[in-house]
Amino acid sequence: MSEYEEVVAAIHAFPRLAKTGGHERILALLHALGDPQQRGRYIHITGTNGKGSVATMAAQILEESGLTVGLYTSPFIMRFNERFMIDHDPIADAELVAAYHTVAGALHQLQNAQPDFGVTEFEFITALAFWWFDSRGVDAAVIEVGIGGDTDSTNVITPTVSVITSVGLDHQKLLGNTLTSVATHKAGIIKSGVPVVTGALPPEAEAVIAAKTQATGSDWARFDHEFSTTHATLSGWGQRFTYLDPDGRLDGLTLPLLGTYQLSNAAVAIRSAKWFADRIQWPLTAADIRQGLAKVHWPGRMEKISDDPLIVLDGAHNPQGIHGLVETLDRVFGHQPMTLIAGILKDKAVATIVADLAGTHHRLWLVPVPDNPRAATLADYPPLEGTREFASWQEALAAHLSEYGDEPVVITGSLYLVSAVRQELLGGLGSGEQA
Secondary structure (H helix, E strand, O other), rough: OOOHHHHHHHHHOOOOOOOOOOOHHHHHHHHHHHHHHHOOOOOEEEOOOOHHHHHHHHHHHHOOOOOOEEOOOOOOOOOOHEEEEEEEOOHHHHHHHHHHHHHHHHHHHHHHOOOOOOOOOHHHHHHEEEHHHHHHHEEEOOOOOOOOOEEEOOOOOOEEEEEEOOOOOOOOOHOOOOOOHHHHHHHHHHOOEEEEEOOOOOOOHHHHHHHHHHHHHHEEEEOOOOOEEEEEEEEOOOOOEEEEEEEEEEEEEOOOOOHHHHHHHHHHHHHHHHHHHHOOOOOOOOHHHHHHHHHHHHHOEEEEEOOEEEEOOOOOOOOHHHHHHHHHHHHHOOOOOOEEEEEOEOOOOHHHHHHHHOOOOEEEEEEOOOOOOEEHHHOOOOOOOOEEEOOOHHHHHHHHHHHHHHEEEEOOOOOOHHHHHHHHHOOOOOOOOOO
């Protein structure tokens, strides 16, 4: 095993959850590292769906303007290093090893003084991200929240712009069973005087954000109110659209991603990048926005990985995401028959997701998510007429190619399933790790 593999294994060996949800542990670790999080300029992004897409779009736009931009997202699709990027280049193996030893050294110092001190995996890698971005002197960093907002380990920064992409029901055990509760958690990233950009929100969530922005004195820009999109059309495996805000309009923008929800995400990213640039007094041109969006690549989101056979990967993993997937399939393929291969984690809304997918005019085949202790078993899936079950996605894909090889196949239900499929079909990790 290489040192890189040992480091990745050591990171994954940290506990996933902690007994308390406060920031005491990560703040102590960051302080031992010299408080790197206090020196950055950030766009901080949360949301039930779309936060990764908005993060990569905003980073791409700012990079196009000439800024050096850090990007911290989760989960990874092909390699662990993807979670930490600068100008969309993942951290090099040697740099990850060095960063790990620096952060682990600070942790050991704390444990020498307090033997029972410990951190979670996400706390450790979040501290690593802040340290690495600071050590590399990035001009800006786009930070994606892990879960929720208020108690998330990333919520130790005062950003330049805060972003809430969407609010829906997911992670209910942690965030609650109502949109108001979920929105309250996500509104926790809103800081005093820091402007807020939001995507389309349900009324219950909008009421929460309105109260929080009023309490913090934060300016607020809402999709379809202060900024919007129009004239959207399909363009190959992507879209063209017009963006509008009080500064004017940008016509004929191209986005190489499908899904009407990606237009909302693009608009949120544009508004966030513009606000960020304004606040740091950095010139951001229409050409930067246009060229940045045109370069966006976000694996596993309505991603076509093969033309013949036509194989599409989409990481929709909650009812809101599944609704967006179904809408996009109808828009792109119409009533063309196809196979949906879905694998779902058991802590998601399994029955709802299966019912929503089974309610389409496509055939639905269910599989387990491989190598994941959170995976639903075939017995966990509700028995619905017309669905088929397979012991693995490989078996399901082989059956599709044998029986319906001239029709599209879409693999969905979890980013972890998408990651496994993409790794096997497009090339392995070389390090043996799994998403």
